[in-house]
Amino acid sequence: MATSLPNLYSFPNTEALAKQLRPYVLRCQHAALARHNTFRVAVSGGSLPAVLAKALLADHNGSPEDTPQFSKWQIFFADERAVPLDDKDSNYLLLKDELLSKIPAELGAPTVHPIDEKHVHDDDTQALADAYQEDLMRSFAAKESVKLPIFDLILLGCGPDGHTCSLFPGHELLREKDAWVAPETNSPKPPPKRITLTLPVVTSASHIAFVATGGGKKEILKAIFDNEEGRSLPSALVNHGAGDKVSWFTDHPAVEGIAFPRRGSL
Numbered sequence: 001m002a003t004s005l006p007n008l009y010s011f012p013n014t015e016a017l018a019k020q021l022r023p024y025v026l027r028c029q030h031a032a033l034a035r036h037n038t039f040r041v042a043v044s045g046g047s048l049p050a051v052l053a054k055a056l057l058a059d060h061n062g063s064p065e066d067t068p069q070f071s072k073w074q075i076f077f078a079d080e081r082a083v084p085l086d087d088k089d090s091n092y093l094l095l096k097d098e099l100l101s102k103i104p105a106e107l108g109a110p111t112v113h114p115i116d117e118k119h120v121h122d123d124d125t126q127a128l129a130d131a132y133q134e135d136l137m138r139s140f141a142a143k144e145s146v147k148l149p150i151f152d153l154i155l156l157g158c159g160p161d162g163h164t165c166s167l168f169p170g171h172e173l174l175r176e177k178d179a180w181v182a183p184e185t186n187s188p189k190p191p192p193k194r195i196t197l198t199l200p201v202v203t204s205a206s207h208i209a210f211v212a213t214g215g216g217k218k219e220i221l222k223a224i225f226d227n228e229e230g231r232s233l234p235s236a237l238v239n240h241g242a243g244d245k246v247s248w249f250t251d252h253p254a255v256e257g258i259a260f261p262r263r264g265s266l
């Protein structure tokens with residue numbers, strides 16, 4: 001467990017949030033490119049892709065610090081539903097519609113790692129998870145074997161029940177220690193069959209950012225940040241496991257009444 005605390009940022013609205021998310025992501029990009037000339041990032045579904053697009057596709061000033069170098073990005077999915085890539089429930093399709101299809105040619109094209117469609121209709125979702133884990137192993141381990149993949153950045157949402165990725169409250173999967181990617185066959189949020197990065201992979205990332213907006217998140221964020229009983233919620237477990245590597249990008253309605261100290265800017 002980390003001894004440091006997560007950073008909780010709060011902004012008046014999604015536009016202001018996106019303006020701050022941009023330099024945060026680009027700082028992670030520059031640090032990663034300096035270290036290994038590639039930027040490995042994992043993204044969730046839900047409302048995140050739209051906010052990320054707002055941040056990254058905004059007008060830019062052309063300086064290297066303010067420019068996404070998408071040709072050096074490798075984009076993975078923090079979780080994905082067991083559906084074909086053109087299904088309306090696919091997180092890949094969501095990201096494609098919101099962001100990938102709108103990247104101007106001069107910013108380059110990222111390498112995207114979708115799930116292997118040939119396993120989406122298997123009765124057992126394990127094969128889909130295994131195939132994705134093999135993709136991660138090829139992408140992260142190169143020649144030598146690594147214990148865990150270290151993402152440069154993982155971008156997450158937080159559900160109204162405190163779930164993140166497809167890690168749901170009380171599910172056995174929260175105790176997974178060995179697998180990098182695991183199946184979830186009983187998701188309370190439809191569709192039920194999914195794959196997800198596991199908690200050790202999430203907390204090992206260099207940077208982890210949550211985006212959570214709207215008054216509908218107020219109760220659960222209070223439980224995560226202020227209440228002892230919220231400690232076992234999946235999003236709180238990420239906070240406890242990764243400490244100040246975690247940054248929460250919220251709007252004011254989502255954190256109304258929360259005692260945990262907030263920061264106004266990065």
Ligand SMILES: O=C(O)[C@H](O)[C@@H](O)[C@H](O)[C@H](O)COP(=O)(O)O
Pocket residue numbers: 044045046047048079080081091156157158159160163164165166189211
């Ligand atoms: O595929 C999924 O269902 C998502 O990855 C999921 O984990 C999402 O991030 C949260 O449910 C928050 O969603 P919102 O941002 O839409 O509230």
